[in-house]
Every structure is written in C-alpha cells, then in structure tokens.
Amino acid sequence: MPTDREGAGAIVSAGPRMSASLVQETLEAIARGDADLGRRVRESLRPASAETPRSASRISRIPVDIDVEITEHLFALAGRERARTILRSRD
Numbered sequence: 001m002p003t004d005r006e007g008a009g010a011i012v013s014a015g016p017r018m019s020a021s022l023v024q025e026t027l028e029a030i031a032r033g034d035a036d037l038g039r040r041v042r043e044s045l046r047p048a049s050a051e052t053p054r055s056a057s058r059i060s061r062i063p064v065d066i067d068v069e070i071t072e073h074l075f076a077l078a079g080r081e082r083a084r085t086i087l088r089s090r091d
Helices: 020-033 035-044 047-055 064-078 080-088
Strands: 017-019 061-063
Touching: 017 020, 017 064, 020 035, 020 047, 020 061, 020 064, 020 080, 035 064, 047 061, 047 064, 061 064, 064 080
Parallel strands: none
Antiparallel strands: 017 061
C-alpha cells in the first residue's frame, strides 16, 4: 500500500487524493471565522490528520479522508448551519 510521505506522521492511503491547498483553505476559513473553533477542530483530529495539511506544500496531494475528517469534526463542533456558512466562506 502506498504511503503519503509528505509531512510527519505519514498516512497510509491507497484511496483518492485531493489538493492540499483545498484542505488548508478549509482549516484557514474555520480559523478566520472563529479562532477558538479552529483550535478545537484541529485538536479533535487524529495527529496525522492535523499534521499532514500543516506540513504539506500547497500543490501536494493528500488523502481525501483528511478533508472528510475535518468536515465531520467541524459539523459536530459548530452545528450544521454555522459549518455550512464557514465552508461557503473559503477563498
């Protein structure tokens, strides 16, 4: 099974991948909208899921599972309406 060697805490994933910049923009939008919520979302992630977008270059490709995990935690912590508003605010 291939590994993602981009960043510490490599995630083993043979599944679909996406641009790291999209995941990074999601995390940035959460923090821009509410710094405390951004911190709580990051703290709720598995260590490798938090580290991979932080250490990846913007043109890297990272597992889609990381974006799904971030989105699920955002919805759980912020609620549906607020999470949707934050996701729509991405640049």
